[in-house]
Amino acid sequence: MSIPAPTTTRTTPSRTGSSFFPGSVKHGSPFASHIYVPPSGAPGFAGDRNWNPGFEFDRDDVEKKSVRLLGRKEITTPVLSVSMADAIRPHLPALSRLATSWTLVYSLDQHGISLNTLYARCEAQQIGALVVMQDSAGGVFGAWVSEGIYLSKGAYYGSGDSFLWRSTQNNADDIQVYKWTGKNEYVALCEPEYLSFGGGEGHYGLYLDDTLLTGTTHPCPTFGNECLADGERTRQMVTFDCVGLEVWGIGGP
Numbered sequence: 001m002s003i004p005a006p007t008t009t010r011t012t013p014s015r016t017g018s019s020f021f022p023g024s025v026k027h028g029s030p031f032a033s034h035i036y037v038p039p040s041g042a043p044g045f046a047g048d049r050n051w052n053p054g055f056e057f058d059r060d061d062v063e064k065k066s067v068r069l070l071g072r073k074e075i076t077t078p079v080l081s082v083s084m085a086d087a088i089r090p091h092l093p094a095l096s097r098l099a100t101s102w103t104l105v106y107s108l109d110q111h112g113i114s115l116n117t118l119y120a121r122c123e124a125q126q127i128g129a130l131v132v133m134q135d136s137a138g139g140v141f142g143a144w145v146s147e148g149i150y151l152s153k154g155a156y157y158g159s160g161d162s163f164l165w166r167s168t169q170n171n172a173d174d175i176q177v178y179k180w181t182g183k184n185e186y187v188a189l190c191e192p193e194y195l196s197f198g199g200g201e202g203h204y205g206l207y208l209d210d211t212l213l214t215g216t217t218h219p220c221p222t223f224g225n226e227c228l229a230d231g232e233r234t235r236q237m238v239t240f241d242c243v244g245l246e247v248w249g250i251g252g253p
Helices: 055-061 083-093 116-124
Strands: 066-069 099-107 127-135 140-145 163-167 174-179 188-191 193-195 206-209 215-218 232-234 238-249
Touching: 066 083, 083 140, 083 163, 083 174, 099 116, 116 193, 116 238, 140 206
Parallel strands: 066 099
Antiparallel strands: 099 238, 127 140, 127 238, 140 163, 163 174, 188 193, 193 206, 206 215, 215 238, 232 238
16 A cells, blocks of 8 residues: 655644644654654643643542543444543543543444545534544554644644554553654644554554555654554554544533
8 A cells, every 4th residue: 555645844733723832843744854852841742731720629520420422323333432432531631531522523334434524524623533443353543633633735733632542452441542752743644635643754653545444553753652553564564454433522521
């Protein structure tokens, strides 16, 4: 499978703002060399550290409740389970963790196999997006992007609270999360021909072509991840068949 290389060297601000400061290290292509910035000194990103939103008691009560997954029809084959959502939730940014309900924005089974449909449905939402994929071996994995999913027009977007994730082989509800490392800003590149998350050194962390049926995963500097799927391996890259795909919108409580 031929994986296209980005054709630009630009980065662009997200629609909802970014955790990167203007002085951040910038590249528009994962095929460029990168400058290493240790996570503790990641450019301009402080995450939730030392942030006091003033509602600790309410937040604790809310976060103890299981997530409600809304919008998925009973006849739709599920990919994300409630228990898996509960395992992912603690890794989300503070405000997103407060959301008690997640809304299904796109499902391969429910809305049809179309990248155009995925973009059309996602771009109507101004909230964070959890991408959930399932491979033919039963593995479930994906990406969190606070800025949502939208056509990026040749430029990377995304902030430092984004991450890649996967369920473990022995327990689908045990989640391995790969946080932003600060090495580059190749968080999300969403084009008419593909979806991709993470990059650097010539590889995408997670890539899905426009058929929504074939993808690849590779270790990448953006997230310091391992391969997210098990499948046909070429050196360090794993190619997988995508049999399930969902995008969940996660906003305020």
